[in-house]
Amino acid sequence: MSESSGSAVPSLTAASRTAERPTTGPVTEAFRPRSSSRSMQTTRRMARGLCAFDRLIPRLDLDPGPHDPAREAISRRTPRGGAPMPELPDKATEFIDWYLAVVEAADLTDKRYPVKGLNVWTPYGMAARRHFDRVLVREIEATGSRAVEFPTLIPETEFAKEKEHIKGFDAQVYWVTKGGATDLDTKLVLRPTSETAMYPIFALWVRSHRDLPLNVYQIVNVFRYETKTTRPFLRDREIHFFEEHTCQANEEHATERVRSNRAAFAKMAHAFALPYLAIRRPEWDKFPGAYYSIGLDVPMGEARTLQIGTVHHYRENFSRPYGIQFEDADGSQRFVHQTTFGISGRLLGAVVAFHGDQRGAVFPTELAPYEVVVIPIPSADSGDAPDGLAGEVADRLVRHGRRVRLDRGEERPGAKYYHWELAGAPLRLEVGRREAEQRTVHAVDRLGRKESLPIEGLERRVDERLAEFDRALSERARGAFQEAFSVALRLDNLAGSTKVRVVSWCGREECGHRIEQAIDGSLLGTPEDPLPFATPEIGPCIACGTIEGARWAIAARPL
RNA sequence: GGGACUGUGGGGUAGCUUGGUCCAUCCUUCGGGGUUCGGGACUCCGAGACGCCAGUUCAAAUCUGGCCAGUCCCA
Numbered sequence: 001m002s003e004s005s006g007s008a009v010p011s012l013t014a015a016s017r018t019a020e021r022p023t024t025g026p027v028t029e030a031f032r033p034r035s036s037s038r039s040m041q042t043t044r045r046m047a048r049g050l051c052a053f054d055r056l057i058p059r060l061d062l063d064p065g066p067h068d069p070a071r072e073a074i075s076r077r078t079p080r081g082g083a084p085m086p087e088l089p090d091k092a093t094e095f096i097d098w099y100l101a102v103v104e105a106a107d108l109t110d111k112r113y114p115v116k117g118l119n120v121w122t123p124y125g126m127a128a129r130r131h132f133d134r135v136l137v138r139e140i141e142a143t144g145s146r147a148v149e150f151p152t153l154i155p156e157t158e159f160a161k162e163k164e165h166i167k168g169f170d171a172q173v174y175w176v177t178k179g180g181a182t183d184l185d186t187k188l189v190l191r192p193t194s195e196t197a198m199y200p201i202f203a204l205w206v207r208s209h210r211d212l213p214l215n216v217y218q219i220v221n222v223f224r225y226e227t228k229t230t231r232p233f234l235r236d237r238e239i240h241f242f243e244e245h246t247c248q249a250n251e252e253h254a255t256e257r258v259r260s261n262r263a264a265f266a267k268m269a270h271a272f273a274l275p276y277l278a279i280r281r282p283e284w285d286k287f288p289g290a291y292y293s294i295g296l297d298v299p300m301g302e303a304r305t306l307q308i309g310t311v312h313h314y315r316e317n318f319s320r321p322y323g324i325q326f327e328d329a330d331g332s333q334r335f336v337h338q339t340t341f342g343i344s345g346r347l348l349g350a351v352v353a354f355h356g357d358q359r360g361a362v363f364p365t366e367l368a369p370y371e372v373v374v375i376p377i378p379s380a381d382s383g384d385a386p387d388g389l390a391g392e393v394a395d396r397l398v399r400h401g402r403r404v405r406l407d408r409g410e411e412r413p414g415a416k417y418y419h420w421e422l423a424g425a426p427l428r429l430e431v432g433r434r435e436a437e438q439r440t441v442h443a444v445d446r447l448g449r450k451e452s453l454p455i456e457g458l459e460r461r462v463d464e465r466l467a468e469f470d471r472a473l474s475e476r477a478r479g480a481f482q483e484a485f486s487v488a489l490r491l492d493n494l495a496g497s498t499k500v501r502v503v504s505w506c507g508r509e510e511c512g513h514r515i516e517q518a519i520d521g522s523l524l525g526t527p528e529d530p531l532p533f534a535t536p537e538i539g540p541c542i543a544c545g546t547i548e549g550a551r552w553a554i555a556a557r558p559l
Numbered sequence: 560g561g562g563a564c565u566g567u568g569g570g571g572u573a574g575c576u577u578g579g580u581c582c583a584u585c586c587u588u589c590g591g592g593g594u595u596c597g598g599g600a601c602u603c604c605g606a607g608a609c610g611c612c613a614g615u616u617c618a619a620a621u622c623u624g625g626c627c628a629g630u631c632c633c634a
Contacts, residue, residue, distance in 0.1 A: 104570095112569090114628060227560090229630080377597055414598035432597055442597085 091358060095301060099353050100231070106361045106423045108352070109232040117230035117237030119345075124423065127369035129240065132348050133219055135271045135366055136242050139264045140341075145215040145244055150197040152220070153188040159196045161321040168288020169193070172225045190223040193342070195289070198245050199322035206247055206336060209328050213253065217244035217341075233349030234306065234559065240345030247324060247336035254313055254337035258294065261311045261341040262528075265296060268343070271366040272351050273474040274298060275481035276308065278528040279554055282512050285522065287340075291315040297524055297554070298350050299484035299500045305524065305556040308347040314338040352424075354480070355473060361424030362446050364473055365466045370405035372397055372462060373425045374441075377413045377432030385436035393429060393441055393458065400459040421446065426469050427462065429453075445469045447476070482533045485554075491542050494518040494555065502535060503542050505553035511543035512553075521557035 088105070089097040103109050108125035121129060137147070153176060160166045169192050176188040191197055198216075206214055222241045230236055244261065248254040262278060269276055276298045286293040287310065296309035319325065319335040328334050348367075355362040365371050374397075376390035387408070394406040405425070407416050413430065420428055430442040439455045443465055449472075453461045486499035494501055495518060505511060505523065512523045531552060540547040 116629080379596060410596095412596050412598085412600055414596090415600085416598090418599050430597075434597080 088358060088360065091356065092301070095353075096231070099234075099349075099356075102356050102361050102422070103232050103349070103352060106352075108361070111232060115237075117226055117235070119232050119236050119238065124369050128363065128367050129345065129348060131367050131369070132345075133242075135268055136219065136343060139267045139271075140217050140242075140244060142267075143215070143260050143264050144213075145217045145246075147218060148198075148216040149218050149220060150191075150194050150201070152191055154191050154194075154197045156187045156189065158200055159189050161196065162289045162318055163321075164317075165195065165289035169224075172227070174223050174225055191220075192222055192224045193241075194218065194220070194222070194243055195245070195318055195340070196322075199318055199324060202245075202247055202336075203322055203324045206324055206326050209249055209326055211326060212247055212249045212336065213257065214247040214336075215244065215257070216246070217242065231349070233352070234346050236345070240348075242341075242343040244339075244341040246339045247319070248339065249326070249328070249334070249336070251315060251337050254315070254339050257339045258311050258313050261339065262294070265309055265311070265341075265343075269296075270474075271364065272347070273364040273470060273477050274308075274347075274351060274354060275477055275532075277531075277554065278311075279525040280528055281525040282509070282523055284509060284512070285525070287312045289314065289317050291317060294528060295524060297556075297558075298354060299481060299556070300350070300353055300559055301484065302498050303500055303519070303521070303557050304559045305500055305554075306346065306350050306353070306559045308350045309341070309343040312340045312342075314340065354477065356424070359418075360422030362473065363424040363426060365426050365470050368424065368426050369403065370420075370425050371403045371466060372405070372427045372429060373416075373420045374404060374406045374429045374431065375413055375416050375420075376406075376408065377430060379433055382433035382436060386431050386433060389436045389439075389441075389455075390429075390431040393431060393455070396458060397462060400462075402462065417444075427466055429462075445472075447472055485531075485533060487535055488555075489539065489542065491515065491518045494542075495520060500554060500556040502531065503553055503555050504539050504550045506541035506544055506546045506549045507551065508541075508544070511541055514543040515553075515555050519555045519557065521555060524554040524556055524558070526551050526553050 088101050091098040100111075103125075104111060106124070107122050108128065110120040110122055113120045141147075159173075173192050174190040176190065177184055202214065205211060219240075219242050222239050222243075224237060224239060226235055226237050228235065246254070246257050248257055265278075276296050279295050279297055281287075281293040281295050290312040292313050294311045295307045296311070297305045297307050300306050315337055316335040318338055324336045324338070325333050326336060351364070351367060352361050355364070363369075374390050374394045376387045378386055390406060390408075394404050397404045407420070409416065411419075413432075417428065424446065426446050428444045428446075430444065432442070435441050435452075440452050441455065441458070442450065443453050443462075444450045445465065445468075447469065451465070453465070484500050485502055486497065488494050488497070488501040488503050491514065494503070494515065501519060503515060505515065505526070507526075515523050535552060538550050538552060541550050
């Protein structure tokens with residue numbers, strides 16, 4: 001491509017961008033995710049290089065700018081004749097492209113699997129997932145839940161027992177209809193969730209009030225035939241899924257379990273440095289078969305939200321059709337009250353999407369495949385000293401229990417920095433001639449903060465440094481979270497905002513739908529907790545003007 | 560479910576309108592050698608692609624049809 005081919009077809013975007021950027025020097029093209037590249041081609045062909053030109057960005061643009069003398073010095077010193085590396089799309093204006101670029105470039109997924117919506121978990125992505133699971137297991141088991149695993153296939157006869165449930169999932173289940181060449185007498189569904197697999201068995205397990213509560217969870221894959229566009233982690237057809245199912249003696253105990261699940265989720269979210277809102281879904285949007293549903297939502301920018309978890313209270317809605325009853329202390333037969341708690345692998349995507357920045361992914365320490373990356377910086381005049389010290393540092397931290405990657409690759413140090421920033425490693429330790437002489441390491445965290453650490457007591461200093469990183473990451477996330485909401489007082493200014501809207505709603509379905517129409521999205525429901533930001537006094541419902549029953553509700557465009 | 564569009568080495572692209580100038584170009588990637596190494600190194604050698612199947616034609620990446628895969632839009 002050439003610059004002239006692009007400038008022959010100017011556009012406002014191209015013109016405004018190039019106006020603020022020098023057009024000389026090495027140029028590069030934005031990294032494009034594999035998935036959208038095909039669709040981009042139509043546009044590109046039509047525009048004859050326009051789009052490509054739009055992406056011609058001088059390489060030094062990555063740096064703080066020409067006013068930084070240190071950077072200038074570096075760029076003068078460093079040979080710059082080479083091919084420039086791709087840029088990430090702008091997170092603020094091209095969120096989806098940015099996200100797809102990050103999850104691929106950070107090597108969390110390989111999207112080339114030839115079936116829509118099925119995700120390949122790469123070694124790096126899988127490592128993050130295992131740490132993710134570890135946090136979920138730790139927190140749910142702390143509340144007295146035990147692991148089980150039920151089969152992937154569910155007979156149609158069981159699947160159809162709860163009417164609302166089957167209605168809600170009918171359109172998105174995969175059917176298994178054949179075994180070899182034989183048509184199956186009873187068709188099987190690939191579980192989209194496991195109520196209907198578990199509950200016939202729960203009916204056998206629960207006989208007495210002494211069997212209660214029954215709190216079990218499993219981490220398995222579920223399948224949902226998504227008709228919408230799929231995105232790695234955020235919307236897959238094969239979903240990595242955590243689900244807890246419980247049976248309680250009565251409604252109050254079930255309500256208490258919901259509370260307990262929410263508390264456990266708060267701890268999980270804390271580990272991921274992820275702020276969220278617990279929102280009770282409106283009647284028309286609750287889980288099929290539930291008495292009520294609480295969604296756990298994270299704002300993702302552009303007025304969008306991502307549901308990263310759910311807690312449901314089923315009352316007796318499932319225990320009756322599935323016959324889960326017990327003999328109470330007084331000798332009477334009662335149906336159990338049930339709850340479920342679900343978290344999908346999209347939470348992992350949410351972490352990448354929420355914390356990531358223009359340099360790539362940012363993992364909180366708990367999730368990072370490598371918490372610490374050690375990079376030796378060899379040079380002609382320092383011999384093996386840096387490499388030796390780097391090895392010593394890595395050894396010590398591994399013995400200390402840290403997940404460490406000693407990067408002895410052939411790339412130059414700078415290339416490694418970029419790579420590990422893209423991959424989201426929380427802490428980088430650089431060891432060169434200076435450090436070898438002084439017995440120190442140069443520590444740089446993923447938020448760009450630098451510090452020299454002495455080798456003596458390094459383990460403790462690294463622990464502190466990582467804790468401080470997580471704290472700062474949480475703080476940054478809280479700031480972004482609070483910025484993501486704004487109150488809307490009128491129906492006609494709901495649309496067009498980049499904020500998730502906080503509105504007054506009388507609670508009636510008719511008004512709810514009017515609000516949804518106005519924002520071209522969903523009314524997520526009413527927050528379970530006081531909003532974590534200032535709101536004015538509640539006014540009349542923005543749809544009908546009634547003050548009676550008005551409460552704050554959240555309206556957004558779910559991702 | 561309806562419609563539109565797109566498939567070129569591991570990745571990104573050019574070429575397609577108007578078939579031949581293309582045993583397909585450039586960047587990146589990968590393997591090997593050398594010089595390097597404090598923010599995306601250089602250099603030399605090498606590897607690697609027209610989604611699949613038919614058709615039209617003297618000749619197909621290019622035109623036609625079917626299939627497969629993908630993307631977007633609408634319901």
